[in-house]
Amino acid sequence: MPTRLPTENSGTETAGRVADVLLLFVDGDQYLGVTAISRALGLSKAVVYRILQSLVSRELLATDPGVSGYRLGPAAVALGASALRRYDARVAAAPVLRRLCEETGETTTLSGLVGNERVYLQQFESPREIKMTVDIGRRFPLHAGSSGKVILACLPEDRRDAVLAGELPALTDRTITSHDELREQLAQIAREGVAVSLGERQSGAGSVAAPLFGPDGEIHGAISICGPEYRFTPDLIERYRTLIRDAAKEIQQHWGWLRKS
Known part of the structure; x- marks a missing residue:
């Protein structure tokens, strides 16, 4: 019987599995074993083991003596560091967010859009004793x-609908889990260009955010001012709405210049 050559689809599926394994280490425990990965991804232990061995051989994963499981390896750390260095938005945002932190006395952050989720890429911590960190x-x-x-409100309609078609888990007792209510709020956020949260993602935390569009005109992330909810009075929220909008515009102008230079 002739040997079957791997098809393009099979290669894509394999690459997807490898990526899924690596992504488990982003939010999961520091060490993950074959069984845990197999259960999380619905793959056989044999398949998971082969993937892990391949990743270890390339130093994307590593093992430690006396410790059960695998952890991210030096090559993965190097990739992450390289990605952060090359993320132009961080370079453009840093001086603006630092100044905004000094001006407000609150922590300022930069978030990036990753798939249908977001990640914190940068923060400048409040100098106050009681503060919020990410x-x-x-x-x-x-x-x-x-x-x-604010990112969700600015996504293309098809991507926004895909997110809203899924489950909206409650992270706190103030998280909006009603699809209709969230759609209504997103429409308002899109009109105003600013989003406010009081204890929706983290109990006791307040934040005001603006979208960050790249030189390509697409939504790439968001910047925010965040801190203890009790300090986010109505008057200060209004002030922060103006500050965060202006800061986002400044970052976008600088980012566009960086891309052209």
């Missing part, structure tokens, strides 16, 4: 929190 690199859904909602 987990850089952690993924969050788009329906909860000001940064997520």
